[in-house]
Amino acid sequence: MAEKVGVYVCHCGSNIAGKVDVEDVAKWAGENVKDVAVSRDYKFMCSSLGQKLVEDDIKEHGLTRVVVAACSPHLHEKTFRRACSNAGLNPYLMEMTNIREHCSWVHKDRAAATEKARALVSASIERVKFQEPLEPMFVDVNRATLVIGGGIAGLQATLELADAGYPVYLVERQPSIGGHMAQFDKTFPTLDCSACILTPKMSEVGQHENVTLLTYAELEEVSGSVGSFKVKIRQKARHVVFDDCTGCGICVEKCPRKVLDTEFEAGMGNRKAIYMPFPQAVPRVPVIDTESCIWFERQKCRACEKLCPTNAIDFDQQDELIDIEVGNIIMATGWEPFDTRKIPQYGYGRLANVYTSLEFERLCNAAGPTNGKIVLRDGKTEPKSVAIVHCVGSRDERHNPYCSGVCCMAALKLGHLVVEKTDAEVYSFYIDMRTNQKNYEEFYQRLLGEGMRFVRGKVAEVTDAARKPSEQGKLIVQCEDTLVGRQQRYPVDMVILMGAIEPQRDAREMGLKCGISCSMDGWYTERHPKLDPVATMTDGIFVAGTCQGPKDIPASVAQGAAAAARVSGMITKGKVMIEPIVAKIDEEGCSGCRICNNMCPYNAIEYDAEAQVSRVITALCKGCGTCVSACPAGVISGAHFSDRQIFAQIQGALWDAWQPQDAASQDAETVPVSAP
Amino acid sequence: MVADTHGAHRSKFLRDVIADTPDGEKIVHCLQCGSCGGSCPNGAEMDYTPRAIFAMIAADRREDVLTSNTMWQCVSCYFCTSRCPQDIPITEIMYSLKRMAIREGKARKSDAPALAKTFTDLVEKYGRSFEFGIASRYLLFNRPMSMLKSSGMGMSMFAKGRLALTPTRIKNVKQLQAIINKARELSQHD
Amino acid sequence: MKYAYYPGCSLEAGSAAYDKSVRAVLDQLGVELDELNDWNCCGATEYFSQNELVATSVIARNLALVDSEHDQLVAPCAACFLNLKKTDKLLAEHPAMKCQVDAALAAGGLSYKPGRVHVRHLLDILYTDVGPEAIKAKVVQPLSGLRVAPYYGCQIVRPLNGFDNPEYPMKLDEMFEWLGAEVVDYPVKAHCCGGHMTQISEPEAFELIRRLLQSADEYKADVILCMCPMCQLNLDAYQGRVNGHFGTSFKLPIVFFTQLLGVALGIDMKKLGFGKELVSAEPVIRSKLDGSSVGAGT
């Protein structure tokens, strides 16, 4: 029986109608394309009246298929599927044609845009005739959530969910939660003590009954899908038995091996071979750094073991794999600092008194290696002049094209700390001053008032090559003061480089484990940059904090909370719909050649050795269709993207190029065969 | 980063510079950060820093740019190019400005055009450059005083056998000249 | 190892010491250099200031002259190296220009396919292709006790070098460490020598030269190592004038790195072109090293 197709062409105000002759397209489809029963154009198809038009036609004309030519299906596919459902038509018998983003918005020539719109509509009509009714699938949502990363964003997300009564697994690769925020001295623009506002949250997480805290642990593997992920976590060996340790700290105190702490102290201070990263660490269980421990180096010492009052030291401890099951995952894996050595003209690593901003944070932190005294590398001289260099590795095509967002404010904050604690003159070398959040501009004003000097120009180089006596023994910052239009040299004692915020080095790899993608820069890609900023393209995986892009503390906290709210919603609903777009193997036809077996990265294809056929595990299939096009026998079919549907769509798209060529159909009438 | 090649720029001068410079379209991405002017070994001597020159190009201030000394102070050290955060081929733009200034008769503030002309004339004649020839002709016509000052140095060089008095000529000068003539004809400039 | 060799005009006359030492050193190291037949001047920076297409075509002639026996062209001079390398890249990336250059070359009966010839700098060949093992094995006169300041200049490292850091190059430093020299890590080793400014505007040029000499002097260098004839000329021949201009008294010998490398390999100093520099290098070298054995070799 022939299908009855309804075609609806949207004006979208003038968005589409401005460039595409929508009346003409609708009329043409109605008159020229086979099986079209109704064809209309309408001002706003997505309005309730537009939807009603479709619903009424389905009921009145008995439409069996619907084509809506409007905007991107990513915007309104759900809307029109719902309209079809309302009228009793299976929602998967509707097809959207994108004549806005892919047509009217990108073409200037009205005739060409209209011609393309016809072809796209024709393609959809031919396709929709072969679409099949599908039933969406529902799965239960596991109430537990995995949060990856114990920085401020991850902590916020964890607390929101745990407080709502849901179990949370928090995985952190460092020995303590806290993230970068724990390293900072003050926060801008309020100048709160960073640790003072962070540590209460850390201990709350550490003690929360709903939180399972897994520090010094890494994500190993994720399988399954939204609602029921199966996750493997690698608990790295601490060599301290977690449950036996009381956190008394004797082991740390007695450990004879001191090493440079390049992590928490950013190389500015030391730690022991057995250590807690910082005094307020959560959990208060130290770890042994096997790289520097004397026992692991030459089987001697064991001082910690001998002195531990609870016998918690275990040199033989091994990494452990922990299996957990969760319904959703929040990625809050954060950032890492740009390697300022990549810009050798700034001298970091070569000129002693060039610092990274993180080093300087530790330097002026009251709990830091100098107890907050700002001194040069010699450990005693207070600088008389300090230069703060912005955009080190940011806004630079050679390194990171993006703006790191927070450095301007961080530079103002550091400048303030120098002004507050020393008599030094402070220069800030900036390209553009970006202070566009609440109370940020006011902070800039404050620093102007405090006498910080601002030079608009990207620093060309920092050198110790003096050209005149006044430059001897100084670091000379050379740049163009672009407001004056002249090249200038500024001799200073200390230089602070505001290095870029970069994605974690293994962000891409971590993303692949969870099935989410990164932008070109390496930040996780959100589902929609404006309307869906914490969800990802993979259902059940959310992002929060700087792993999604550079941002400051308030924004990270807001995202952590937002991600948690999204997860709460999923848990409350209890079930989640999964698109029935999956592959299916016709077992009768399958010869068990096993070509498809390693096509699926989700292991959704299993081989039944007894029956010698392959099968798709529907629950694991994500519907990419790669196996469908790999099957040499053509016995794997892809729901909603079948060969037949796509062939029909190709044919429709080429309606103006294709004519039947076969003699069998073409000139059966005209060619004589034999004499009667 | 991709340059916007769809829109036409209002400044004709900017369009000309872009057309005359390989990858010149990147100039529109200048952030005015000044890392070029800051890096330039001769930056302090320039009428305008390269950054300012780019702003003037965008503002269509052709005369001001082409009569300035900026490009003639360029020593082709490529520090600006290798440091530019926007990957703008700054040194090449300086070459373009030199060419435009010479073509349009606006190169006033430097003897560099004369040196360049002497140099290339000799190359076109012999196929190789010829230091003594360049030095003697160029200095004689352009900087006679300087010639006197450097004559001592010239004598030492000569004494050390480092100054040849006759040029080396390549075998197939005709071939080179044919190539040069064809290139000149195609470029429609002198 | 076999390379086409493009000496460049300066090496024919004013910087014959460079040419001499290059040939002697590479011969000692077993590297074959075949001089490009009938090469022409690369145009230095001068052609590009006048006519880009002519400049490119003139340079492309040299690339086109590289025969099918060779796919690597080595140039010791900075300007030659950059011009040859830049032209190959321009032709590869800008089809419109390639089209015109093709026509110009055709007028001389030549043709060139971008990417066919790899333009390499001499330092890259020595550092990468010959390598530390082969060089160390041939050292007969370690340079211990001699403080050398490697000077890279501009156009060998910027913008297209591809083998060393354009801001803070280290390859020449490393090579002289292999030879046992005390290498001076001074901050201006890739700064500008003034280029042709000595011909155009002396005060500016002298200031640039002074910065280099001063820094090397502050770091107590015995000699400065050059890789480019223009750099050597400016630092050496103008040193006296610079002293006169600023009232300084620098007396820093400026030698080509291949000359000193040759000393380490035990080659006779005469064969390396010593003595052509205006600030004499031999006394310093002999006094710092064990004078009797220096340059007595092959």
Add this chain to the structure above:
Amino acid sequence: MSEAAATKGKLAIYWAASCGGCEISLLGIDTKILDVAEAFDVVFCPCIADGKVRDVEKMQDGEIDVCLFNGGIRTSEQEYMARLMRKKSKVLIAFGSCASEGCIPGLGNLHNRETIFEDSYQETASTDNPQRVRPQSVTEVDEGKLHLPVFYDTLKTLDQTVPVDYYLPGCPPESPRIWEAIEAIVAGKLPPPGAVIGEHTTVCDTCPRTRDEKKIKAFKRTWEVLPDEETCLLEQGLVCCGPATRAGCGALCPAVNSPCIGCYGPNQGVEDYGARLMSALASVIDSEDPEEIDQIIEQGIPDPVGTFYRFSLAASHLRRSKREVAAGNGPSAAAADVR
């Protein structure tokens, strides 16, 4: 067979562009041929019995019950015969690979009439043709015009020429399969029109080798390896067409340690045999480096069209190679100018 004998049907067997192997295979049903004779009168079969076209022309339309038509359509005469047999037959069966999908003669579609003539009438070692004589479709003699069939640029399958009711694949169809088909016809147990009479799965189903997951670093040619007799040939790097090829042959080739070459054509529902095979083989290449991938493909499969479309070029989506306008002056040139 006794029921059938009561109403004896009429059978025709015709061949067009083919080798005659299909007829041999028909005879391979052995003494069962007598059962065929019992069920049918063979009214027309130029291959084995005398018969005249005009006798067929004189028949009523649909008078023949079943026509087994083998061979592709290469000339106007063959096209005429295809049309004639279609008209006179109730059931027209594309018999064998040539009629179904062009088979080896279809590889002629990589060339055109001019180049084929050049090869056949000029280039072969044994040819001596200094006048460059070529077959002419019309020759004028005193008595009038003499006609030879026009040789087409492109070989067509039977169903590209006339509507076909059933297909019997194989080069040639295996005798037991032919017998099964005849039994089905006689018993009236035919599938719906348009179908292939045969298996709905592929050669692997009948191949006794053990199969595992597949990852291939290099495709090998048969002379390069002595394959292990137990494991899947494809896993050993040999381009075995078995996974894409309809079952029915009994995996004859893999059984003797030789990879399947695909003579039974595509599986049920597959539109383009070669596309299936190239997609499947490419999918299991074990590399993520574009250059390495290209190298694996180019070194391992030097003749992609011959490999993927050995039997089915004429029936593929593209049917033939791109015909250069300049290659011929005859019909081909005119046709290419249509647009």
Add this chain to the structure above:
Amino acid sequence: MSEQKFEPKIVGFLCNWCSYRAADLAGSARIQHAPNVRIIRVMCSGRVDPSFVLKALAMGADGVMIAGCHPGECHYLEQNYKAMRRFGMLQHTLRGLGVEEKRVQLVWASAAEGQRLAEAIDQLVADVRELGPLHWAGNWEENGERLQALEDIVHEHQEAMEVTA
């Protein structure tokens, strides 16, 4: 059809997650590009079967674009590598059939790269425009000589029959 007026008809297979969204982004950013590509959405470039391309060419397309996420960024982790392999195999075969390589292009465009996709479309259209129409069905056509020959056969047979009769 004159060269000037030739407007290539191109079918584009775009993956749902990256390149289709790149095309959406090109739309919202109003990045103008050539109107010749008719886009068909597939879930993944790994779904693009060589037969889709062959079918499109056979049906009259002058060119085909396949676009997906960048290698290593596939929404389905690694399926675009399969697309890459199949594309290599397909091009290899198309070369054998005389189809110019530039008619079928594989493009990587992330959801953020509207500009890149628009440029790739313009490039493909320019390339195909330069190659001229493909009009594949024209390759199968035989001219009127065929119809005449068929009629001649009928005619001759008719005459022969008349004689015998």
